[in-house]
Amino acid sequence: MKTKQAFIGVGLGIAALLFTACGANNNPLGDATSPQPAQPGQTSAASAPVVVGSADFTESKILAEIYSQALKAKGVESSTKLGIGSREIYIKALQDQSISAVPEYTGNLLLHFDPSATATTAAEVDKALPDVLPSDLKSLKSSAAVNQDVYVVTKEFSAQHDITSLEDLQKIAATSTLGGPPELAKRAYGPPGLETIYGAKFKAFVPYPKYPPKISDLDSNKIQVATFFTTDAVIAEKGYIQLEDPQSMILPQNVVPLVRSDVAENQTAVAALEAVQAALTTEELMELDKKVDNDRQDPGQVAGEWLTSKSLA
Amino acid sequence: MVEGTAGMNLFEYLADPANWTGPGGIWNLLLQHLGYTVASVGLAAVIAIPLGIVIGHTGRGSFLVIGLSNAARAIPTLGLLVLVVLLLGTGIGPIIGVLAILALPPVLTATAAGIRGADHEAVHAARAIGMSEPQVVAKVEWPLALPLVISGLRSATLQVVATATVAAYSSGQGLGRLLITGNATRNYPEMFAGAFLVAVLAIVLDILLGGLGWLARRHASPGGRKMVHDPSKIPVDVVA
Amino acid sequence: MNLDWAWIERNLSMIGSLLVEHVILALVPVVIAFLIALPLGYLVSKTRRVANVFLAFIGIIYSIPSLALFVMMPMILGTQILNPVNIVVALSIYSTALLVRSVVDGLRSVPAPVKQSATAVGYGWLRRLFRVELPLAMPVIFAGLRVVIVSNIAIVSVAVLVGSGALGKLFDLGFASYFYTPIIVALVLMLALALIFDALILLIQRRTLPWLRERPA
Numbered sequence: 001m002k003t004k005q006a007f008i009g010v011g012l013g014i015a016a017l018l019f020t021a022c023g024a025n026n027n028p029l030g031d032a033t034s035p036q037p038a039q040p041g042q043t044s045a046a047s048a049p050v051v052v053g054s055a056d057f058t059e060s061k062i063l064a065e066i067y068s069q070a071l072k073a074k075g076v077e078s079s080t081k082l083g084i085g086s087r088e089i090y091i092k093a094l095q096d097q098s099i100s101a102v103p104e105y106t107g108n109l110l111l112h113f114d115p116s117a118t119a120t121t122a123a124e125v126d127k128a129l130p131d132v133l134p135s136d137l138k139s140l141k142s143s144a145a146v147n148q149d150v151y152v153v154t155k156e157f158s159a160q161h162d163i164t165s166l167e168d169l170q171k172i173a174a175t176s177t178l179g180g181p182p183e184l185a186k187r188a189y190g191p192p193g194l195e196t197i198y199g200a201k202f203k204a205f206v207p208y209p210k211y212p213p214k215i216s217d218l219d220s221n222k223i224q225v226a227t228f229f230t231t232d233a234v235i236a237e238k239g240y241i242q243l244e245d246p247q248s249m250i251l252p253q254n255v256v257p258l259v260r261s262d263v264a265e266n267q268t269a270v271a272a273l274e275a276v277q278a279a280l281t282t283e284e285l286m287e288l289d290k291k292v293d294n295d296r297q298d299p300g301q302v303a304g305e306w307l308t309s310k311s312l313a
Numbered sequence: 314m315v316e317g318t319a320g321m322n323l324f325e326y327l328a329d330p331a332n333w334t335g336p337g338g339i340w341n342l343l344l345q346h347l348g349y350t351v352a353s354v355g356l357a358a359v360i361a362i363p364l365g366i367v368i369g370h371t372g373r374g375s376f377l378v379i380g381l382s383n384a385a386r387a388i389p390t391l392g393l394l395v396l397v398v399l400l401l402g403t404g405i406g407p408i409i410g411v412l413a414i415l416a417l418p419p420v421l422t423a424t425a426a427g428i429r430g431a432d433h434e435a436v437h438a439a440r441a442i443g444m445s446e447p448q449v450v451a452k453v454e455w456p457l458a459l460p461l462v463i464s465g466l467r468s469a470t471l472q473v474v475a476t477a478t479v480a481a482y483s484s485g486q487g488l489g490r491l492l493i494t495g496n497a498t499r500n501y502p503e504m505f506a507g508a509f510l511v512a513v514l515a516i517v518l519d520i521l522l523g524g525l526g527w528l529a530r531r532h533a534s535p536g537g538r539k540m541v542h543d544p545s546k547i548p549v550d551v552v553a
Numbered sequence: 554m555n556l557d558w559a560w561i562e563r564n565l566s567m568i569g570s571l572l573v574e575h576v577i578l579a580l581v582p583v584v585i586a587f588l589i590a591l592p593l594g595y596l597v598s599k600t601r602r603v604a605n606v607f608l609a610f611i612g613i614i615y616s617i618p619s620l621a622l623f624v625m626m627p628m629i630l631g632t633q634i635l636n637p638v639n640i641v642v643a644l645s646i647y648s649t650a651l652l653v654r655s656v657v658d659g660l661r662s663v664p665a666p667v668k669q670s671a672t673a674v675g676y677g678w679l680r681r682l683f684r685v686e687l688p689l690a691m692p693v694i695f696a697g698l699r700v701v702i703v704s705n706i707a708i709v710s711v712a713v714l715v716g717s718g719a720l721g722k723l724f725d726l727g728f729a730s731y732f733y734t735p736i737i738v739a740l741v742l743m744l745a746l747a748l749i750f751d752a753l754i755l756l757i758q759r760r761t762l763p764w765l766r767e768r769p770a
Contacts, residue, residue: 058730085716088499177336182497204336206485207494210729213403213484220402293730296557298564323628386703387747389710391721392740395728399736475618482714483728489714492624496715505628508621519616 049077053099063103065303073313074272086183104258107251122252138264142254143277148230152240165244169200176224182207231286279310326502346487349477353412365424385418390476398483416469423465427458459529467522575719579705586648594656615650648701655697659690695758703747
């Protein structure tokens with residue numbers, strides 16, 4: 001009878017679907033295409049694949065790709081896990097070994113593990129960093145390439161209220177709104193720092209997970225001050241005024257690889273990464289960012305091209 | 314802090330009074346969310362109810378209604394929101410516009426179905442005693458259709474409450490902000506607060522409108538006699 | 554540039570794997586819901602008071618926005634937030650809530666005389682269920698299936714706010730830098746999926762319930 005056939009057919013279809021679902025669940029359903037990272041008790045550190053993670057913004061993804069491909073070029077097995085999230089999330093991923101390396105920035109990394117750090121120059125930060133890291137994590141050599149968090153206002157706003165430095169913010173903060181990534185609210189160089197160091201307490205803070213609404217709101221004066229990164233092309237494009245930081249609330253942010261200790265013991269890996277660090281400059285970083293953000297190229301692609309141009313791959 | 318364990322006090326964000334006050338505080342976000350909902354459902358109703366009455370009463374254009382509600386279910390609301398914000402900016406206007414568009418189909422379908430399904434004997438009787446068409450609509454069809462119209466408004470409201478949660482991703486307003494900020498900083502109590510409040514808001518509005526619909530049904534069928542034929546056995550809409 | 558069709562070609566494999574992931578996340582809950590809703594709906598349709606209470610409870614679950622469910626699920630179950638199982642479980646609950654309603658309505662729409670004559674001819678309850686009641690309830694159940702599948706496809710994309718979302722990730726990618734292409738690709742693919750699966754269910758319905766074709770629409 002037709003109905004019976006239908007039910008048998010549906011039943012078989014269901015079984016087939018469930019089988020494929022089981023099979024598919026073995027494939028990590030994220031954007032990782034990875035062999036498993038080094039598990040404790042596995043083969044020697046020299047042969048364990050290095051999984052390079054990244055935060056959710058373009059530059060982090062490019063750096064992660066650069067690191068990963070540089071490692072592969074020197075014979076170290078590697079893969080990437082891009083766009084994991086904010087620092088809280090990917091540090092946790094590092095510590096639970098789902099990734100074994102991540103591109104970081106010296107100053108903020110220092111503050112993350114030691115909120116009361118007193119270092120202010122790049123040299124001081126570099127020196128203080130290794131001491132504050134937990135025992136399973138190591139920082140390698142930092143690069144000359146820099147990417148700072150920066151507070152900006154529009155040209156008009158700056159002219160209108162005479163705002164050129166973070167110290168000027170206290171003039172307008174009480175009637176103004178600050179915009180930045182959601183995690184900024186808790187950061188030492190975020191609203192808490194502005195209040196303690198510069199005496200500026202904003203009327204409100206609006207979290208922006210993505211740039212376009214933040215840019216749009218800044219331009220239309222819905223928010224008056226916003227944070228970006230110094231390598232963001234939009235600052236130059238829109239002519240935003242970067243506010244000075246005379247009290248060094250924002251620490252120097254040199255690019256630095258943060259790795260698990262077993263990766264730090266892998267001489268080949270370390271050498272490959274440090275070669276990258278030495279070759280990287282801020283200008284080139286900005287160029288790479290632009291290629292991905294504006295020209296819609298693939299981070300992996302531009303990373304590979306850069307490495308080739310530097311004879312590192 | 315271990316990920317996702319029920320042992321942690323998930324209610325601690327809600328319990329802290331400091332989180333309720335201020336521009337980013339829970340009260341404000343709740344009011345924004347409610348405001349978006351009322352404004353967009355209201356806007357949708359203003360357009361969809363008259364349109365639905367016309368379609369239901371004249372019987373023309375019903376193909377439009379059926380196709381519309383099926384198609385609307387398939388729209389990924391996040392994609393629509395993102396597109397609108399990129400194209401039109403983060404103003405309140407575009408967001409309410411999108412929400413209203415999503416609220417339209419359920420109200421339109423329900424109104425048309427309600428008017429269409431109004432007890433035919435009652436309608437014929439009204440015409441027989443000499444009521445004009447507008448009078449038939451206002452005095453007979455509308456009261457009989459009201460329960461379905463309210464159920465359409467109910468579906469629309471749920472749809473909007475859900476979509477407004479997602480709208481925080483593109484414009485930072487409403488209870489969705491707690492979800493997004495909590496997710497970015499792995500602050501589970503904050504995430505839970507957002508989810509919990511949205512759920513409670515949805516349930517409360519659902520119960521309120523459900524009660525309203527029950528009242529309307531009693532008004533429409535005073536003797537217990539079923540005056541409205543409910544053509545659709547399936548819930549009018551699904552919330553995203 | 555804000556629109557770059559060549560991007561599609563450069564990223565075919567990523568788009569492909571997201572598409573597959575999307576289909577799985579949307580369909581598996583429907584299958585689970587179907588398997589649960591049939592027996593559950595049957596039991597509920599047999600009662601009256603309990604049915605009303607139960608359906609009211611289901612209605613409440615149903616009114617909770619899916620994103621809220623995606624978030625609360627791991628916290629209540631204790632699983633990791635990024636685990637795709639959360640999405641599947643949450644969507645299964647959702648889909649079951651809807652399908653139970655369809656099953657109940659469908660079974661209730663079977664005219665009593667038909668059921669009685671089946672019993673009179675000697676059918677036991679099981680045989681009557683499978684030979685008479687379910688086939689007659691199928692139109693309503695199939696309609697419910699179509700609603701569930703189509704809405705699941707859209708809802709899965711919302712999960713990108715909690716790190717999952719399959720094709721929804723393309724919305725995220727496009728939104729981050731004013732890039733329209735991935736957004737459009739994702740929208741088109743999801744709408745196509747909805748159309749295809751809706752048509753598929755309709756096709757299955759036409760095949761298995763031929764007597765419906767005689768009735769006017």
